[in-house]
Structure formats: C-alpha cells, structure tokens
Amino acid sequence: MDSFGKRLKQLRLNKELTQAQLGKIFNVTNVGVAKWESDDRFPDKGMLIKLADYFDVSIDYLLCRTDNPEAKTYKANVNGDEIEVEIHKNYPHDLSPEEVELLINQLRNVGFDVDKLIEKAKKEKNM
Known part of the structure; x- marks a missing residue:
C-alpha cells in the first residue's frame, strides 16, 4: 500500500536526486527528507504545496487520495x-x-x- 513517504521517495528517485539534494532544494536536511520518506514525519501544508509543485503532481496524489498524479x-x-x-x-x-x-x-x-x-x-x- 502506498504512503506519502513511498510516493515522495519514488518521485525523488524519478528525478535522480539524493535525499541530500532534495533537502538542499527545499532547505531541509537529508535527515528531514529521510523522515518524510519513512513516514516518521510529515511536512507542513506550505511544504506539501512546494513538493507538489516541484514534482508537478497534485497534493491529492502525494497524500494517496488518488493514484493519478494529475x-x-x-x-x-x-x-x-x-x-x-x-x-x-x-x-x-x-x-x-x-x-x-x-x-x-x-x-x-x-x-x-x-x-x-x-x-x-x-x-x-x-x-
């Protein structure tokens, strides 16, 4: 079953980024990205919007409300x-x-x- 963390990780890997590189783009640590990807932490609303915009997917896709990223x-x-x-x-x-x-x-x-x-x-x- 998908989760926010699994989707984020797959999107990051699709762009061939490391956790550190993604963290640098969004001004968070690689540990922060790792916690998102392992579903230990969750980004705030503003960061969620930025992530969706960066990966060109809907917030609903990131939140697993739809399997269609668009x-x-x-x-x-x-x-x-x-x-x-x-x-x-x-x-x-x-x-x-x-x-x-x-x-x-x-x-x-x-x-x-x-x-x-x-x-x-x-x-x-x-x-």
Missing part, C-alpha cells in the same frame, strides 16, 4: 451516496463539495445518466 479528488454527497470525482489538477476551478453536487445534478438535468456513470466508475476502480 488529478485532484473532490467528494460530494449525491442522493445520500458519497461520491468521489477526480478532476485534472490544472482545471482552473477549486470546487467545493456543494459545487460538485450541483455539477452532478446539472449533468443529470441535461440528460446524463449520472447514476450509470457513477456505477461504471466504481466498477473500473475495483478492477
């Missing part, structure tokens, strides 16, 4: 069901759960079979 995960409650929607990280809008719910209802109102789409997405996720 997606941001939104949750909403639609008709009593909690659903998750992944939207490309460069989509220019930060959506609230209410806005996701409104968007889904608008899709339903113009004829999309949203329930069928949700079921299909659930099946694909479990494959």
Whole structure:
C-alpha cells in the first residue's frame, strides 16, 4: 500500500536526486527528507504545496487520495451516496463539495445518466 513517504521517495528517485539534494532544494536536511520518506514525519501544508509543485503532481496524489498524479479528488454527497470525482489538477476551478453536487445534478438535468456513470466508475476502480 502506498504512503506519502513511498510516493515522495519514488518521485525523488524519478528525478535522480539524493535525499541530500532534495533537502538542499527545499532547505531541509537529508535527515528531514529521510523522515518524510519513512513516514516518521510529515511536512507542513506550505511544504506539501512546494513538493507538489516541484514534482508537478497534485497534493491529492502525494497524500494517496488518488493514484493519478494529475488529478485532484473532490467528494460530494449525491442522493445520500458519497461520491468521489477526480478532476485534472490544472482545471482552473477549486470546487467545493456543494459545487460538485450541483455539477452532478446539472449533468443529470441535461440528460446524463449520472447514476450509470457513477456505477461504471466504481466498477473500473475495483478492477
């Protein structure tokens, strides 16, 4: 199972950086990077944003909320069901759960079979 530390380590290795080199980029020690990678410590919000920007991934990817490094995960409650929607990280809008719910209802109102789409997405996720 993935963790923040495992993802960070893989991203660092993909860039062929040592812990010391990554630490220098972010003004932290190599020990600090090692603690992040072993999940002994966790960076603060500001550092998390910097790491996501540096590696060009979403914060949701770093936090293991999605396996797609380019997606941001939104949750909403639609008709009593909690659903998750992944939207490309460069989509220019930060959506609230209410806005996701409104968007889904608008899709339903113009004829999309949203329930069928949700079921299909659930099946694909479990494959």
